Amino acid sequence: MTDLLQHAFNGLVNGSFYALLALGLAVIFGMLGVVNFAHGAFYMLGAFGAFILLNEAGVNFWVALLVVPLALGAVGMALERLLVRRLVALDPLYNFLLTFGLTLILQDLLRMKYGSQPQPYPQPAGLRGTVDLGLFDFPAYQVFVLVFSVLVSVGAWLLLARTRVGMIIRAATERPELTRAMGIDVGRWISPVFGFGIALAALSGVLAAPMRAVSPLMGADLIILVFAVVVIGGLGSIFGSVAAGFLIGMLQALGNVYVPGLATTSVFILMAVVLLWRPAGLFGREETAV
Amino acid sequence: MSPLLSVQCINASYGEAQVLRDVSLDVAAGEVVTLVGRNGAGKTTLLRCLMGLHRPTAGTVTLDGADITGLPAHRRARRGLGLVPDDRGIFASLSVEENLRLPPGISDSAWSMDRVYESFPVLKERRKFPGTKLSGGEQQMLAIARVLRMGARLLLCDEPTEGLSPVLVRQIGDILRDVKAAGVTVLLVEQNVRFASTVADRHYLLAQGRVAQTLDNTEVKEREHELLEYLGI
Numbered sequence: 001m002t003d004l005l006q007h008a009f010n011g012l013v014n015g016s017f018y019a020l021l022a023l024g025l026a027v028i029f030g031m032l033g034v035v036n037f038a039h040g041a042f043y044m045l046g047a048f049g050a051f052i053l054l055n056e057a058g059v060n061f062w063v064a065l066l067v068v069p070l071a072l073g074a075v076g077m078a079l080e081r082l083l084v085r086r087l088v089a090l091d092p093l094y095n096f097l098l099t100f101g102l103t104l105i106l107q108d109l110l111r112m113k114y115g116s117q118p119q120p121y122p123q124p125a126g127l128r129g130t131v132d133l134g135l136f137d138f139p140a141y142q143v144f145v146l147v148f149s150v151l152v153s154v155g156a157w158l159l160l161a162r163t164r165v166g167m168i169i170r171a172a173t174e175r176p177e178l179t180r181a182m183g184i185d186v187g188r189w190i191s192p193v194f195g196f197g198i199a200l201a202a203l204s205g206v207l208a209a210p211m212r213a214v215s216p217l218m219g220a221d222l223i224i225l226v227f228a229v230v231v232i233g234g235l236g237s238i239f240g241s242v243a244a245g246f247l248i249g250m251l252q253a254l255g256n257v258y259v260p261g262l263a264t265t266s267v268f269i270l271m272a273v274v275l276l277w278r279p280a281g282l283f284g285r286e287e288t289a290v
Numbered sequence: 291m292s293p294l295l296s297v298q299c300i301n302a303s304y305g306e307a308q309v310l311r312d313v314s315l316d317v318a319a320g321e322v323v324t325l326v327g328r329n330g331a332g333k334t335t336l337l338r339c340l341m342g343l344h345r346p347t348a349g350t351v352t353l354d355g356a357d358i359t360g361l362p363a364h365r366r367a368r369r370g371l372g373l374v375p376d377d378r379g380i381f382a383s384l385s386v387e388e389n390l391r392l393p394p395g396i397s398d399s400a401w402s403m404d405r406v407y408e409s410f411p412v413l414k415e416r417r418k419f420p421g422t423k424l425s426g427g428e429q430q431m432l433a434i435a436r437v438l439r440m441g442a443r444l445l446l447c448d449e450p451t452e453g454l455s456p457v458l459v460r461q462i463g464d465i466l467r468d469v470k471a472a473g474v475t476v477l478l479v480e481q482n483v484r485f486a487s488t489v490a491d492r493h494y495l496l497a498q499g500r501v502a503q504t505l506d507n508t509e510v511k512e513r514e515h516e517l518l519e520y521l522g523i
């Protein structure tokens with residue numbers, strides 16, 4: 001029993017990464033209609049950002065957790081302004097190709113400099129031991145990742161549900177043209193939203209660095225799974241992507257106990273079943289399904 | 291005095307198909323003017339051109355003496371154009387109250403929330419509901435109230451009575467007369483000419499993308515049967 005709980009906990013921690021990545025993908029898809037294939041690359045850049053800052057400048061984890069997402073968020077805004085925006089009016093395939101190509105370039109650049117070998121990143125001081133949560137001890141860093149991700153997700157939800165900016169984003173996601181007719185300059189919000197999504201990917205990357213190996217390909221496998229998470233949660237549904245992220249992390253971990261080896265495949269089987277049963281995803285609205 | 295809205299020789303098309311041909315019309319401040327015409331005559335397209343949601347191939351739109359032909363939609367809204375679209379345009383992901391608060395207040399004439407709720411008590415009752423959980427008539431009221439809250443000077447209303455019961459049609463008529471009494475100008479797309487003649491001052495008949503005739507209320511009443519037949523109702 002405790003064993004099972006421990007697996008479930010580990011699953012939730014993995015789910016934290018899915019949730020943050022899926023959240024960023026979902027807001028970008030909702031507002032721009034762009035499937036950002038480079039999301040995994042920005043996750044990887046987030047981890048490398050923390051790694052490089054530590055090794056080249058001695059900047060610690062906590063500073064990196066703040067600085068790296070901000071910096072990569074700004075890079076994301078520039079990317080939207082310079083490239084993504086020009087392709088939005090064309091077939092969605094063009095932006096898919098752009099972000100896919102960018103992913104390959106970024107991966108290879110880091111591979112040239114650091115090789116494919118995973119690089120270690122130390123756990124931040126203060127989060128090295130375990131914490132006693134009653135039933136058994138959990139690694140402190142993992143507990144931190146889980147709590148922090150939940151807080152970020154709740155924060156993002158409050159931002160969208162309770163603020164004027166969030167209201168504008170919801171309206172523009174639903175009907176951009178009508179939102180403009182209501183006197184709102186939708187174009188002004190597109191870059192910040194794209195940057196925000198990228199910053200979330202970078203944040204997950206920094207969080208991943210002390211837990212997982214920092215390597216150029218770390219985002220590549222993960223992102224495919226996150227796409228499945230977004231589809232299961234309901235394309236463009238903010239709440240759905242977060243909920244599906246945690247849910248799938250947990251199902252995957254438990255699946256691994258019973259049918260080792262099938263855990264990743266099972267996510268895609270789940271996706272197929274969900275799509276057959278609810279084409280708009282678990283939390284998607286029917287009219288947003290295309 | 292120059293008209294509030296002046297449309298000169300607007301041409302518009304979708305791809306190869308030309309939908310509007312040299313449409314010109316004027317609406318004076320404080321007037322309620324209707325645009326009648328068969329299905330597919332180009333009425334909605336004209337409103338979309340006025341709002342900046344469809345780019346005309348030629349022609350100019352002047353609001354209060356200023357050429358707004360090249361302005362994007364949000365700048366036109368901020369100058370006082372308020373669109374009430376044919377599908378009512380209620381946001382499903384926003385509550386009734388959020389639908390009302392979405393457009394920024396653009397002038398002193400913007401209605402306060404209190405005034406909106408006083409005039410539309412049903413919207414106050416339902417203010418926490420998702421916008422699209424309202425009935426058709428309530429959605430129509432919400433769409434009109436929303437642009438009044440913004441402080442629009444010129445309402446572009448696209449078939450507000452379509453699909454509504456006679457009781458609700460009368461209610462929309464009352465609302466439009468109140469709106470007019472409050473000094474707001476209205477360009478109203480309407481197929482129901484009998485209803486139109488109860489709220490409007492003048493009428494433009496649009497046929498195959500051209501202004502075929504302009505009519506006043508007495509002409510509409512005299513020729514009602516002929517017009518209804520022409521409109522295919």
Ligand SMILES: Nc1ncnc2c1ncn2[C@@H]1O[C@H](COP(=O)(O)OP(=O)(O)OP(=O)(O)O)[C@@H](O)[C@H]1O
Binds near residue numbers: 309328329330331335
């Ligand atoms: N998005 C579009 N793409 C291509 N053609 C269109 C589009 N919208 C409208 N049309 C065509 O343009 C013409 C005018 O359409 P419009 O919607 O302006 O007419 P309408 O007078 O509003 O009709 P209704 O009374 O049915 O609302 C029609 O022939 C229609 O089929």
Ligand SMILES: [Mg+2]
Binds near residue numbers: 333334376448
């Ligand atoms: Mg129409």
